[in-house]
Amino acid sequence: xxxxxxxxxxxxxxxxxxxxxxxxxxxxxxxxxxxxxxxxxxxxxxxxxxxxxxxxxxxxxxxxxxxxxxxxxxxxxxxxxxxxxxxxxxxxxxxxxxxxxxxxxxxxxxxxxxxxxxxxxxxxxxxxxxxxxxxxxxxxxxxxxxxxxxxxxxxxxxxxxxxxxxxxxxxxxxxxxxxxxxxxxxxxxxxxxxxxxxxxxx
Amino acid sequence: xxxxxxxxxxxxxxxxxxxxxxxxxxxxxxxxxxxxxxxxxxxxxxxxxxxxxxxxxxxxxxxxxxxxxxxxxxxxxxxxxxxxxxxxxxxxxxxxxxxxxxxxxxxxxxxxxxxxxxxxxxxxxxxxxxxxxxxxxxxxxxxxxxxxxxxxxxxxxxxxxxxxxxxxxxxxxxxxxxxxxxxxxxxxxxxxxxxxxxxxxx
Numbered sequence: 498x499x500x501x502x503x504x505x506x507x508x509x510x511x512x513x514x515x516x517x518x519x520x521x522x523x524x525x526x527x528x529x530x531x532x533x534x535x536x537x538x539x540x541x542x543x544x545x546x547x548x549x550x551x552x553x554x555x556x557x558x559x560x561x562x563x564x565x566x567x568x569x570x571x572x573x574x575x576x577x578x579x580x581x582x583x584x585x586x587x588x589x590x591x592x593x594x595x596x597x598x599x600x601x602x603x604x605x606x607x608x609x610x611x612x613x614x615x616x617x618x619x620x621x622x623x624x625x626x627x628x629x630x631x632x633x634x635x636x637x638x639x640x641x642x643x644x645x646x647x648x649x650x651x652x653x654x655x656x657x658x659x660x661x662x663x664x665x666x667x668x669x670x671x672x673x674x675x676x677x678x679x680x681x682x683x684x685x686x687x688x689x690x691x692x693x694x695x696x697x698x699x
Numbered sequence: 700x701x702x703x704x705x706x707x708x709x710x711x712x713x714x715x716x717x718x719x720x721x722x723x724x725x726x727x728x729x730x731x732x733x734x735x736x737x738x739x740x741x742x743x744x745x746x747x748x749x750x751x752x753x754x755x756x757x758x759x760x761x762x763x764x765x766x767x768x769x770x771x772x773x774x775x776x777x778x779x780x781x782x783x784x785x786x787x788x789x790x791x792x793x794x795x796x797x798x799x800x801x802x803x804x805x806x807x808x809x810x811x812x813x814x815x816x817x818x819x820x821x822x823x824x825x826x827x828x829x830x831x832x833x834x835x836x837x838x839x840x841x842x843x844x845x846x847x848x849x850x851x852x853x854x855x856x857x858x859x860x861x862x863x864x865x866x867x868x869x870x871x872x873x874x875x876x877x878x879x880x881x882x883x884x885x886x887x888x889x890x891x892x893x894x895x896x897x898x899x900x901x
Contacts, residue, residue, distance in 0.1 A: 545842075558791070560794055561794055561798075562794045564797060565790050565797060566790070569786055569790035572786035572789065572790075584775060585756070585760070585771070587770065587771075588774075589760070591764065591767040591770055592764045595764040595767060596763075596764065621831050623828040623831055625825050625828070626813075640747075
């Protein structure tokens with residue numbers, strides 16, 4: 498098994514944090530997005546969409562998509578459970594995780610893609626849309642602060658995948674100056690707690 | 700159990716198709732998005748984000764997010780399996796499904812949100828970004844046509860959740876004139892096949 502990833506990108510970080518929480522070690526291969534190595538034929542043969550991370554299984558299958566890779570490891574090694582236990586809890590963790598992807602990760606990524614120099618010439622950028630994304634992201638951080646008023650973690654009283662995605666997204670948001678605001682005390686408390694876990698440095 | 704949904708919207712349709720494939724019947728309550736009923740306090744008490752569908756469980760829990768609802772029913776009634784069976788296959792179905800959401804559903808929805816009159820005054824629209832989404836969606840349909848050259852369904856030889864999302868997305872794309880092109884024979888063959896299933900009319 499081998500994980501093709503890139504240390505600087507947010508999606509591979511989600512998998513690294515997840516694996517660290519599980520205590521699973523997988524050999525990694527760096528694919529440098531900044532040098533467009535993910536657009537070279539050798540990598541496109543593994544994942545035609547050119548996205549990272551990609552997990553190479555022992556049978557030669559390539560599994561792309563960070564969340565699909567995490568789900569795969571959750572099945573191989575259920576403890577500690579990071580997607581919840583039992584049908585009801587798993588569905589609620591999934592709901593919270595999707596909210597984190599759609600409401601937090603997507604607007605932060607949309608701001609980066611549409612305003613940052615990194616994507617200049619790589620993608621058609623629409624800076625006006627990037628600004629809409631930034632406003633949306635800032636509104637969602639205020640909402641998330643409210644959500645965290647009565648709970649320790651995003652999906653309840655246990656650390657789950659629904660904490661990994663917003664931590665990675667919020668840390669990534671700094672590049673485009675999307676930040677937790679001083680009055681967002683619940684969000685700041687949660688961010689401190691998840692950032693203090695050893696997995697945050699994975 | 701009760702499903703709050705809206706017949707005209709694409710996300711609730713994903714759940715209806717899924718339930719039809721499973722042969723599960725759930726009483727439904729219509730929440731009229733066109734009349735902004737999903738923005739009224741009564742509905743926001745069920746789902747503060749105002750999105751549909753929402754499943755009310757028998758214990759009073761509200762479960763939002765169409766895919767979380769589908770996963771919940773998949774656990775309650777595994778047959779027929781629509782998320783795959785076994786860790787490896789489930790991960791690959793999940794990968795294909797995420798690709799359908801990110802590469803197909805998102806750009807089609809992005810085009811609608813940013814160009815269609817329905818969202819005028821409801822959301823800050825950036826028509827230029829809507830056009831970028833349309834171009835992306837059209838490229839992805841060409842890619843999907845290639846994907847389907849050697850397989851019957853999106854994730855392989857069995858109908859799964861990875862077929863439901865792009866069928867719903869492509870049908871929704873017609874509103875903004877995103878369509879399967881005449882030369883996309885594999886995609887057209889697949890679309891015909893999934894549309895001929897009784898679940899497509901759910």
